[in-house]
Amino acid sequence: MKTLSYGGHQFYRHNEYSYFIKFPTLFKKNAATRFLYPLLVLPFYLPLIFKFDTFIFVWSITFLPLNLDLFLLRWLGKRVIIFNCGSEVRYRPIHYRIDTEVLSLPRFKDKAFEATFIKSSLSFLRTFYTQKVQEWSGCQIVSLRDQATFQKKDYFIFQLATQKVVDGPKKTNAVPLIIHAPSNRAIKGTEYVLAAIDMLKQEGLEFDFELIEGQDNAYVLSRLAAADIAVDEPGVWIAKFSSEALAASCVVIGGNNPRYMGFARTDSPVIQFRPDTEYLARTLRRLILDQPERQAVMQASYAYWQNNYSPEAFVSYFEKLLIGQGETFAALPSHKKMLLKFAPKEYQKRLIWLFY
Structure with a gap:
């Protein structure tokens, strides 16, 4: 299998690529010359189109x-196969309202932050076009589901691969x-954690607590x-930090809402983090005082990582994707109807009506 990479983000520096195309700074910054980039890529890309049978894209960027x-x-x-990562297909002005007004997820208490959060979205046209194409x-x-604002068809579930952090439970x-x-x-939700x-x-409970900020992975x-x-x-649902915590055999307090996600699976040992100080305190109190329960959940966490997020589990998951199988x-x-109801502008409603 060959990999053709588009971009030069530092996150990928440690991966080995058979082919690596870096997006030149000139074309990143100069919109007037950006159209030249596909012309430079084509002589290299076209032969590969006829050489390989499967093409995998991560995020929304392709080569034309x-x-x-x-x-x-x-x-x-x-x-x-396209892996959607989040912001390229999530339109927050609509998605946030569906989440909070239809699916009953909690709103942010800080209204100023809520407004900033909603605005920190790629444009409607970009996210809608990306998903529909x-x-x-x-x-x-x-x-x-928490990113697929304009979903119409069935999608395969995105799954992470996480290296082990400890050798066993x-x-x-x-x-x-x-x-x-x-x-x-x-x-x-740091305000709830600290409270x-x-x-x-x-x-007077005996435990140690560390708030980690500004440190590397x-x-x-x-x-x-x-x-x-x-x-x-x-x-x-869980993301990178939670998957690493599972791989470290920790009790994880985070996302576990399979009903929202549309998942059939119900075996996650992750304890749902509710934005409620007293509820979180009760959960932590029980785990601090009940050592056997804490031990049992720590063991379950490691087993769940092995079965779902370990490199071996990811290989099995990925092999199914390659033949069009999987959850x-x-x-x-x-x-x-939800999209039409919550689209903030009339032109958005018309485009959704015509092209959704």
């Missing part, structure tokens, strides 16, 4: 303008260590390896 190569590849009978061209889409510490590592305090921790300290992993409990965020989730019932 307007993602037209998706139609070309499908017309040539190629299998095209992927569907219209017949690509195999891998995504999650850990034993609990006599004095449990709790860690919380927010990248954004408002999104990660709950303060409440438990005032009760290596440090976070080292602390996860030592921790009993990792508190992530009040989301609907899928459907669009919400009456999803088009």
